[in-house]
Amino acid sequence: MTNINDITVFFGWCSVINMGFxxxxxxxxxxxxxxxxxxxxxxxxxSSSELPSLYFKYLANYKIGILIFNLVPYIALKLMV
Known part of the structure; x- marks a missing residue:
């Protein structure tokens, strides 16, 4: 059975891997x-002129996803322990 420490470590590594990507x-x-x-x-x-704005949107959405799904649960679990 997993405990809070295992889940905290999991979210920590998820954050590191996703930020590295x-x-x-x-x-x-x-x-x-x-x-x-x-x-x-x-x-x-x-068209080549549209792609830089699409890249920016992709990176911004990915960063928001990292914050919501990795960092916030990690910080919440760290505060609980």
Whole structure:
């Protein structure tokens, strides 16, 4: 049976992994911007001018998801212990 400490550790590692993925995505989009825009515009049929705003929305939504589903439960469990 799991206890609060196990669940806290789980949410902590989920937060670390998801923040690492977010940093990786930001670095990848920053360093290889032209290449990624060309590939996505050809594959998805979206104009190159629309893609940067879509990338920004994706990263913003992902960050909000990390906050809501990983960090808030982790902090709440840390405060309970």
């Amino acid at each position: 977010l940093v990786f995505a930001v670095l990848f989009l920053t360093l290889f911007n032209d290449f990624i825009i060309n590939v996505h515009s050809k594959i998805l049929g979206i």
